[in-house]
Amino acid sequence: MALVPYLSESDLDEVDRPLLASPYNLYRALAHSPGALRHFAMFGQWVQRASAVDPRLRELAILQVGYLTATPYQWSHHIQLGRAAGVSDNDIDDLIAATAGKEHGLGALDTQILRAAREITTDARMSEETWHHLLGHLGRARLVELTLIMCHVTAVSRILNTLRIDVEPEYQSFLEEFPLAEPSSGKPQSDRPSPGPIRRGEPP
Numbered sequence: 001m002a003l004v005p006y007l008s009e010s011d012l013d014e015v016d017r018p019l020l021a022s023p024y025n026l027y028r029a030l031a032h033s034p035g036a037l038r039h040f041a042m043f044g045q046w047v048q049r050a051s052a053v054d055p056r057l058r059e060l061a062i063l064q065v066g067y068l069t070a071t072p073y074q075w076s077h078h079i080q081l082g083r084a085a086g087v088s089d090n091d092i093d094d095l096i097a098a099t100a101g102k103e104h105g106l107g108a109l110d111t112q113i114l115r116a117a118r119e120i121t122t123d124a125r126m127s128e129e130t131w132h133h134l135l136g137h138l139g140r141a142r143l144v145e146l147t148l149i150m151c152h153v154t155a156v157s158r159i160l161n162t163l164r165i166d167v168e169p170e171y172q173s174f175l176e177e178f179p180l181a182e183p184s185s186g187k188p189q190s191d192r193p194s195p196g197p198i199r200r201g202e203p204p
Helices: 014-020 025-030 034-049 055-068 072-084 089-099 108-123 128-163 169-177
Strands: none
Touching: 014 025, 014 034, 025 034, 025 128, 034 128, 055 072, 055 089, 055 108, 055 128, 072 089, 072 128, 072 169, 089 108, 108 128
């Protein structure tokens, strides 16, 4: 249960009501400070609409943060956004396997993107080795943007988990399809045993 009530457009001054045109629970919670929500939403819109980072790579990085921090809201929302950006179900299975240190089918660039996201999330910085590897693939401008995105979504995961933001019903199925592991335990939150790198469409 969230630590703050979810607001609706009718709770806000008329000038602030457009902030809840997309009535996500996260926005409805942050609407207690309309000014903060306005600036928060602007950066999110830039990430989704204006960043030069390849959308699939961006979503893989965000999903890695959501999985590593066991943030149901972030994980479920970005499974949907990731699929729209070209992230396959096999990619998600491979991300889960890579996080557990298991074999996976992701390519070299994908693997380095996930490593960068894990380093920023757990070590508070990307290693120089990972930075220089990605620099050769992305160039300086895109790598700076990717760093901003990964640091931003790491902060967002802490906001979501601190405020206990509830996952909307329409996103619950993603959590059933791809259960999260408890933080640092590697144990799925469902009773299902942790899978290896199973390919979608193949028997388990």
